[in-house]
Amino acid sequence: MPGDGRTVGRLGVAEREQAWQRLGGGDFDLIVIGGGVVGAGTALDAATRGLRVALVEARDLAAGTSSRSSKLFHGGLRYLEQLEFSLVREALAERELMLTRLAPHLVKPVSFLYPLSHRIWERPYTAAGLFLYDSMGGARSVPGQKHLTKAGALRMVPALKRDALIGGIRYYDAQTDDARHTMMLARTAAHYGAVVRTSTQVVDFLHEADRVSGVRVRDVEDGREVDVSAGAVINCTGVWTDELQGLSGSRGRFRVRASKGVHVVVPRDRIVSDSGLVLRTATSVLFVIPWRAHWIIGTTDTDWNLDLAHPAATKADIDYLLDQINSVLVTPLTPDDIEGVYAGLRPLLAGESEETSKLSREHAVARPAPGLIAIAGGKYTTYRVMAADAVDAAAHDLPGRPQPSITDKVPLLGADGYHALVNQVDHLAARHGLHPYRVRHLLDRYGSLVHEVLALADDRPDLLRPITGAPDYLRVEAVYAASHEGALHLDDVLARRMRVSIEYPHRGVDCAQEAAELVGGVLGWSAETIMREVDVYTARVAAEREAQQQPDDESADKRRRAAPDARSGIVSSAE
CATH class of the missing domain: 3.50.50.60 (FAD/NAD(P)-binding domain)
Known part of the structure; x- marks a missing residue:
């Protein structure tokens, strides 16, 4: 207790x-x-x-x-068009709680530009929706909507084509590392x-x-x-x-239906912008979300009735996302720009509509x-x-x-004392011999539990070195994932405790051996077990890459299923 x-x-x-x-x-x-x-x-x-x-x-x-979402705590601005006012009001109240009381170390404000492309009607129509959004709580703890001219919007997002907009409106939501x-x-x-x-x-x-x-x-x-x-x-x-x-x-x-949502991750310098983007598509909306040194672009919204544990992104999914974003970018993205891809399944309540984007x-x-x-x-x-x-x-x-x-x-672990520690970053950094930016990164992942993390390196200063091939993360974080955060397999560490699997072009393969040895030291893995964990993880990455070259769900699912499962003891009757 x-x-x-x-x-x-x-x-x-x-x-x-x-x-x-x-x-x-x-x-x-x-x-x-x-x-x-x-x-x-x-x-x-x-x-x-x-x-x-x-x-x-x-x-x-x-x-x-819960590790494959758009990583947003958002009010659901688009649900206003569907007249789901109670859902929006409820979501905005929850967002406010997360930002201010429950998880300020994990949930942060993020801005979005909504480019306007139609004259006369679109600005007042969108402004009315955002006014309603702000009045429901959308402007609590974050700035309210701001209207921009075409020149102002292009200064905020220079990556946009000049003919892609006639102006814009900026608003704020919040984001988190969902896992x-x-x-x-x-x-x-x-x-x-x-x-x-x-x-x-x-x-x-x-x-x-x-x-x-x-x-x-x-x-x-x-x-x-x-x-x-x-x-x-x-x-x-x-x-x-x-x-x-x-x-x-x-x-x-x-009855629950699964809707597949695919996201791609690209480097931050591929899209020159000071804000995220929200773009209308023919069927839904597309988000371009700031994510540390990256952008997350998504999502698709298609029915899925294949493997629930390992939904697979297809070449068609990826091409769709690139086509949508490239329609407004001065410098188009190419498949070579993609660092990571992930596919998740939304559990939607089945309704009368057959379109998953319309389900409640x-x-x-x-x-x-x-x-x-x-x-x-x-x-x-x-x-x-x-x-x-x-x-x-x-x-x-x-x-x-x-x-x-x-x-x-009830604040989540790490929330109490977080704000004071933010003001003490320089002191913490000097005490542990780290750069202040590194300590800020740790605080936004662990909050006040950062002391627990860094204490593991008291007698092992080598743990404060970056992980080879994934320098955003310290070696001590892999150890802490196994000693305190419940990670039991290499996949747990590289895909969820850290987000190496989507943030680096090698998707974790280049640091798998080092991470496995660090985790194995905590979990008591033999050399054979370490080798097996690395092999299983490497096979997973290879299977996902193959799946992402396939034209349809069935062939992608077949390629993804070919990889061994880190938890081979799971029986098929239930999960």
């Missing part, structure tokens, strides 16, 4: 074994299935209400959708007493008469199985919702059987509201009346 002097939400080797013993050693009020942002948020919500909660995830924290935010949510839940365990797959549901009374889980690393009893089980598995529903033996109340981003909660709750839909920004709704729904199956949700008052 928090405050007992043992750990601060640490997810290390010892904690992993303790978590296994706790899973088999007693009843829980709630079991949460799924380690994405909604699952981690639900575990935190339940734990801070005083409930006994366990979170189990078959793969890694944020291994699915780090989700991981920090899970660690915060652990800090408040939740059992958090990855590589732990639900393989069956337990029943008492007509109610679900728990789950049977399997450690996919060593094959152990154990039954875990609970007052209620909450299915937070996103695009796997229907699959888990089938495993439970109960009939679902809604609202979420739904159902109780398909006594003791079983399912939640799906929604968007990353509103995960906290979804989590509270899920725990409220589970209250029907729990004795007594749970306390109301308080997660709007």
Whole structure:
């Protein structure tokens, strides 16, 4: 429990074994299935209400959708056109909480230019929408809309063709490293007493008469199985919702469809701009998002019914994104400019429309059987509201009346003391022999936990050197990922704890050996295991590159599936 002097939400080797013993050693009020942002948020919500909660995830924290989003906490400006006012208002309130109270170390303001291309009607039409957006909360903690002439817009974004716009409007939203935010949510839940365990797959549901009374889980690393009893089980598995529903033996109340969203990452100097961009396309909108020394360009929005664990980007997806952005750029991007590509699946509630871009981003909660709750839909920004709704729904199956949700008052680990440390960057840098920019980067990844990270290098100054081939990251960060952040495989480190897999043209291959040796030192890997981890990661990158040369989803999926899985112990019946 928090405050007992043992750990601060640490997810290390010892904690992993303790978590296994706790899973088999007693009843829980709630079991949460799924380690994405909604699952981690639900575990935190339940734990801070005083409930006994366990979170189990078959793969890694944020291994699915929650590490492959557009990485924005945004109000959903485009949902105003769909008249989803309550969704926009809710999302803006959540964005404000993240920026100011819950995660200021992880969530930052980001500006966007909306280029205007139609005279007379477009500026007042867009301005009216942004005025409504700002009045709903869009201008809290960030600047409100600013109107620009054509010359002003081109000064802000010199990369744009002169004939691509007649003016522009700048507005602000917020962004985060989605995988780090989700991981920090899970660690915060652990800090408040939740059992958090990855590589732990639900393989069956337990029943008492007509109610679900728990789950049977399997450690996919060593094959152990154990039954875990609970007052209620909450299915937070996103695009796997229907699959888990089938495993439970109960009939679902809604159906989830997967929509594939592809993003490409290019170097910052390829698009000369002081702001992100929002561009209208024929079917949706395209974001050009600042991301450290890069731009993230996305996204596509197409139906996907193939492998849910490893959605594959195709050449057609990439060509579409390049065609859309090149239509407005003076200097076009080429495939050679691309540093990284990633594909994620949005879990959308299936509706009457067959177009995934039209399906609702609202979420739904159902109780398909006594003791079983399912939640799906929604968007990353509103995960906290979804989590509270899920725990409220589970209250029907729990004795007594749970306390109301308080997660709007619970900062994530690393938030407390962050602002003071920002003012002490030079002092911290001098103490550890680092450049101030390096310390600022660490603070924006770890917040006040930066002391924990740097302490690992007290007796090993070599850990403060940059990782060869990925100099944005220090060697100590790979060690910390395994010792404190729950990373169990090289892929967990290079793809999620750090974002090497999308930020460098080699996609992590050039630093795989070094990172594996650092992680292996914490996890006790043999030389053979280190070699296998490097081989598996390298094969993953090669398979993704091959998939990205394919013309369609089926052929890309076939190429991507050919790569071995770091978690080979996962069984196909459920994830």
